Amino acid sequence: MDTIDQLLENNRSFADGLAERHLDVEPQRRLAIVTCMDSRLDVFAALGLGDGEAHILRNAGGVITDDVIRSLAISQRRLGTCQVMLIHHDDCGMQKITDDGFRMELQETTGLAPSFAIESFGDVEVDVRQSILRVRSSPFLPHRDNVRGFVYDVDTHRLREVEVAEETPA
Numbered sequence: 001m002d003t004i005d006q007l008l009e010n011n012r013s014f015a016d017g018l019a020e021r022h023l024d025v026e027p028q029r030r031l032a033i034v035t036c037m038d039s040r041l042d043v044f045a046a047l048g049l050g051d052g053e054a055h056i057l058r059n060a061g062g063v064i065t066d067d068v069i070r071s072l073a074i075s076q077r078r079l080g081t082c083q084v085m086l087i088h089h090d091d092c093g094m095q096k097i098t099d100d101g102f103r104m105e106l107q108e109t110t111g112l113a114p115s116f117a118i119e120s121f122g123d124v125e126v127d128v129r130q131s132i133l134r135v136r137s138s139p140f141l142p143h144r145d146n147v148r149g150f151v152y153d154v155d156t157h158r159l160r161e162v163e164v165a166e167e168t169p170a
C-alpha cells in the first residue's frame with residue numbers, strides 16, 4: 001500500500017473516532033502562524049493549539065513571500081485575525097542551499113530560470129528579523145503591531161524569541 005493509501009485508511013479511523021462538529025471559519029485565537037514546512041515541527045502539539053484556533057501558513061523556511069502576504073491579508077481582512085507569530089527553526093533545509101547555487105541547479109537541469117526568489121538563509125535569527133520587518137512593512141495588512149518571531153529548536157522542542165531593535169526616528 002502506498003503512503004497516501006495508508007493515510008486514507010488513517011483518516012477513516014480518525015473520523016470514526018470523532019463526533020461530527022462544526023467550527024467557525026474564523027480562528028478563535030485571532031492568530032496566524034507562519035512557519036517552515038519542516039516535518040519535525042508539529043505546530044499544534046508544540047503550542048498547545050486546537051483545531052479552529054489559528055491559521056497555519058507553511059512553506060520552505062517560513063519565508064514571508066508575496067503568497068504569504070496574500071494569505072495574511074485574507075486572514076486579517078476577512079477572517080478576523082490580528083496577531084502574527086513567525087516560527088523558524090534550527091537545522092533548516094534552507095540553510096543547506098544558497099540562492100545562486102539552487103537557482104543555477106534549477107536552470108541547468110531544466111533549462112528554465114525560476115521566476116521565484118529562492119530565499120535561502122544562513123543565520124536563522126537574522127532571517128526571523130527580516131521576516132518580522134516584511135510583515136510590519138506590508139501595506140496590505142491592517143494589523144502589524146502584534147508580530148513576534150521565534151526560533152524552534154527541533155531537538156529540545158523549545159522556542160526562543162527573536163527581538164527586533166525598535167526603530168529609531170531618523
Ligand SMILES: [Zn+2]
Pocket residue numbers: 036037038060061062089091092093094
Ligand atoms: Zn525549515
